[in-house]
Amino acid sequence: MSEMKNIKNLKEFSTSADRFEGANLLCPGCAHSIIVREVLNATNDDLILSAATGCLEVCTAVYPYTSWDASWIHIGFENASTAIAGAEAMHKALKRKGRLKQERDPKFVAFGGDGATYDIGFQWLSGCFERGHNMMYVCLDNEVYANTGGQRSSSTPIGASATTSPAGRVSYGEKMNKKDMLAIMAAHGAPYVAQVAPNKWKDMIKKIQTGFAANGPVYINAMSACTTEWKFLPEDTIAISDMATDSLVFPLYEIIDGTKLNITYRPKTVVPVEEYLAAQGRFKHLFKDEYKYLIKEWQERVDAKWDYLQRREEASV
Amino acid sequence: MQKSGWSEFEIGAMLRSFEGATNNIAITHQEDRPYSKSNSFTASVADWRIVKPVFNKEYCIDCQFCWIYCPDISIISRDKKMIGIDMDHCKGCGICVEVCPTNPKSLLMFPEQQDEEAALSEWPAKEKKEN
Numbered sequence: 001m002s003e004m005k006n007i008k009n010l011k012e013f014s015t016s017a018d019r020f021e022g023a024n025l026l027c028p029g030c031a032h033s034i035i036v037r038e039v040l041n042a043t044n045d046d047l048i049l050s051a052a053t054g055c056l057e058v059c060t061a062v063y064p065y066t067s068w069d070a071s072w073i074h075i076g077f078e079n080a081s082t083a084i085a086g087a088e089a090m091h092k093a094l095k096r097k098g099r100l101k102q103e104r105d106p107k108f109v110a111f112g113g114d115g116a117t118y119d120i121g122f123q124w125l126s127g128c129f130e131r132g133h134n135m136m137y138v139c140l141d142n143e144v145y146a147n148t149g150g151q152r153s154s155s156t157p158i159g160a161s162a163t164t165s166p167a168g169r170v171s172y173g174e175k176m177n178k179k180d181m182l183a184i185m186a187a188h189g190a191p192y193v194a195q196v197a198p199n200k201w202k203d204m205i206k207k208i209q210t211g212f213a214a215n216g217p218v219y220i221n222a223m224s225a226c227t228t229e230w231k232f233l234p235e236d237t238i239a240i241s242d243m244a245t246d247s248l249v250f251p252l253y254e255i256i257d258g259t260k261l262n263i264t265y266r267p268k269t270v271v272p273v274e275e276y277l278a279a280q281g282r283f284k285h286l287f288k289d290e291y292k293y294l295i296k297e298w299q300e301r302v303d304a305k306w307d308y309l310q311r312r313e314e315a316s317v
Numbered sequence: 318m319q320k321s322g323w324s325e326f327e328i329g330a331m332l333r334s335f336e337g338a339t340n341n342i343a344i345t346h347q348e349d350r351p352y353s354k355s356n357s358f359t360a361s362v363a364d365w366r367i368v369k370p371v372f373n374k375e376y377c378i379d380c381q382f383c384w385i386y387c388p389d390i391s392i393i394s395r396d397k398k399m400i401g402i403d404m405d406h407c408k409g410c411g412i413c414v415e416v417c418p419t420n421p422k423s424l425l426m427f428p429e430q431q432d433e434e435a436a437l438s439e440w441p442a443k444e445k446k447e448n
């Protein structure tokens with residue numbers, strides 16, 4: 001295996017030469033690109049990448065332009081995972097037959113939004129994990145189908161207003177609980193599954209590098225704050241992300257070999273969930289008198305999940 | 318570049334990021350890369366901006382927070398130093414200003430049409446800490 005890139009601190013990390021380019025068409029302040037930069041910059045190895053249809057793909061491959069400085073493929077909405085799994089299988093076969101022109105070990109990484117991951121590409125992703133490809137799948141989890149105008153996905157949290165679950169006189173918005181993708185992917189017996197957030201770059205790099213070193217399929221759930229659909233100002237992407245990790249709405253943890261769970265970030269001061277909700281337009285209606293009970297329920301859900309994660313960590317199962 | 322109409326698109330298309338062979342792109346900075354015309358690096362989104370960040374070197378401590386959090390690869394850092402902003406690719410989101418920890422900030426947003434010298438001359442003084 002190739003050498004791990006040594007990233008001791010941010011100054012050193014800033015000497016990286018990005019393999020993702022500007023003048024893509026992602027919204028100003030979009031967290032997708034912050035995540036992509038952190039993932040790609042975690043290694044100097046060759047990269048073979050794919051993206052599912054969605055904001056990242058649509059905005060970085062606008063004919064006649066590409067924003068990728070590495071091999072990159074887009075086929076459809078559902079098959080970013082299988083496209084990269086196919087490339088990985090081919091690389092493995094050529095290597096076994098001694099037909100590789102150069103002995104290089106590229107990293108195989110697929111990106112997909114939560115629509116592509118939690119819903120539409122789910123069985124394809126599951127198949128890749130069952131077959132045990134040596135690949136990393138990064139879900140850019142903005143909890144909505146952003147590229148097509150904000151429809152709900154099975155990652156959209158309770159109470160969020162989305163275009164297919166709008167809040168109004170008769171509804172408080174999304175009613176279904178967010179799917180626990182990390183648990184599902186860990187249940188495949190994957191060697192490494194982790195939740196990351198771009199504002200915690202050091203935690204992110206460590207997990208991406210652990211993922212690159214793992215042998216088998218790796219699932220990374222990356223929280224991606226979406227200025228357009230979550231409805232906050234573009235300059236606040238990092239501030240909102242901080243609220244998400246510090247309120248434990250997005251707890252940062254990893255699951256090794258399908259079972260062993262480690263919490264990787266414990267906020268010094270835990271921010272009330274209410275603050276996180278109040279900062280985003282998609283939850284605005286929850287602050288009306290008739291819906292305020294939902295904020296309390298939100299806090300209880302977050303507390304219960306945090307309690308569960310801590311018990312899992314302690315029991316080491 | 319000649320642009321095609323929608324009905325002239327190929328069913329599948331391949332775009333090359335670079336002209337000719339490349340080696341070690343992962344350790345080659347932008348100024349030394351043989352970008353092709355198909356690389357979005359050669360395009361600009363400067364006209365998206367209504368406000369722009371201005372960099373004041375005097376207060377910068379090279380912490381690199383702006384570099385890591387700029388979504389648009391528009392903070393230019395070389396040899397661990399922040400050396401400027403890539404105004405062809407900056408979309409004016411303002412994240413770099415928000416994450417800058419110095420007092421006063423080393424990056425501030427100004428109207429796009431503002432003259433840079435003028436912006437630097439009206440830079441705010443150090444703010445007193447609130448108790």
Ligand SMILES: Cc1ncc(C[n+]2csc(CCOP(=O)(O)OP(=O)(O)O)c2C)c(N)n1
Pocket residue numbers: 053054055056076077078112113114115116117120140142144145146147148153
């Ligand atoms: C099979 C299929 N169904 C629907 C679409 C239309 N479509 C394109 S992008 C998109 C939304 C993508 O949402 P998500 O995966 O969450 O990524 P995001 O845009 O939020 O990053 C949809 C519904 C499609 N391209 N293919």
Ligand code: SF4
Pocket residue numbers: 025026027029030031032055059142146147225226227228229
């Ligand atoms: S809609 Fe959201 S995810 Fe899509 S480009 Fe804009 S900020 Fe990014």
Ligand code: SF4
Pocket residue numbers: 029369370386387388389390391392402406407408409410411412413414
């Ligand atoms: S305003 Fe946004 S795009 Fe421009 S340099 Fe700052 S962080 Fe980057």
